[in-house]
Amino acid sequence: MIRYALTCDGDHAFEGWFRDSAAFDRQKDAGEVACPVCGSVAVEKQLMAPAVATRRAEATVPLAAAHPAMTDPKLAELVEAIRRLKRHIAENSEYVGDRFPEEARRMHYEEAEARAIHGEASLEEARALLEEGIPVLPLPTLPEERN
Numbered sequence: 001m002i003r004y005a006l007t008c009d010g011d012h013a014f015e016g017w018f019r020d021s022a023a024f025d026r027q028k029d030a031g032e033v034a035c036p037v038c039g040s041v042a043v044e045k046q047l048m049a050p051a052v053a054t055r056r057a058e059a060t061v062p063l064a065a066a067h068p069a070m071t072d073p074k075l076a077e078l079v080e081a082i083r084r085l086k087r088h089i090a091e092n093s094e095y096v097g098d099r100f101p102e103e104a105r106r107m108h109y110e111e112a113e114a115r116a117i118h119g120e121a122s123l124e125e126a127r128a129l130l131e132e133g134i135p136v137l138p139l140p141t142l143p144e145e146r147n
Contacts, residue, residue: 008035009042013072014143036141037075083142093118101125108134 002020007013012035018024024045027033031041093116096103100119106112121129126138 005046006033006035006043007046008038008040008044010035010038010040012037012040012075013046036143079142082140086139086142089116089118089139092116095119101129104129104134104136105132108132 001017002024003015003017004024005013006016014036016024016033018027024033028041028043033043034041035043096117096119098120100117100121103112103117103119107114107117121136121138123138126136129136
């Protein structure tokens with residue numbers, strides 16, 4: 001596996017792990033490498049120091065080193081706000097998993113009791129719900145959720 005420091009055309013820094021450099025090139029050319037902040041697929045590799053093993057015991061890697069984008073204080077503040085929002089939603093709603101689109105429709109059409117729910121939906125499913133007039137709020141994936 002190889003780790004690349006990446007940036008998008010919106011100057012968002014992030015990292016990506018790939019099987020090898022050819023895998024990165026194939027995925028980038030296919031538009032499969034996207035910025036986790038803005039979704040841009042205009043992504044480029046950045047210079048990064050090589051990881052060199054030393055005899056010293058490895059210390060815990062700080063969040064900023066594990067996630068280069070976290071060195072931007074404004075971005076770190078935004079990520080923490082999203083983290084708090086997701087925690088609040090999890091504590092105050094029912095998790096319905098991949099049944100989310102079905103359950104949201106049942107509540108919208110009054111076939112099920114209205115209640116706060118959360119779960120998973122693909123981008124296409126979320127878009128279809130919104131087009132039907134069903135209010136949903138897709139939330140971005142946090143850096144630690146990508147592992």
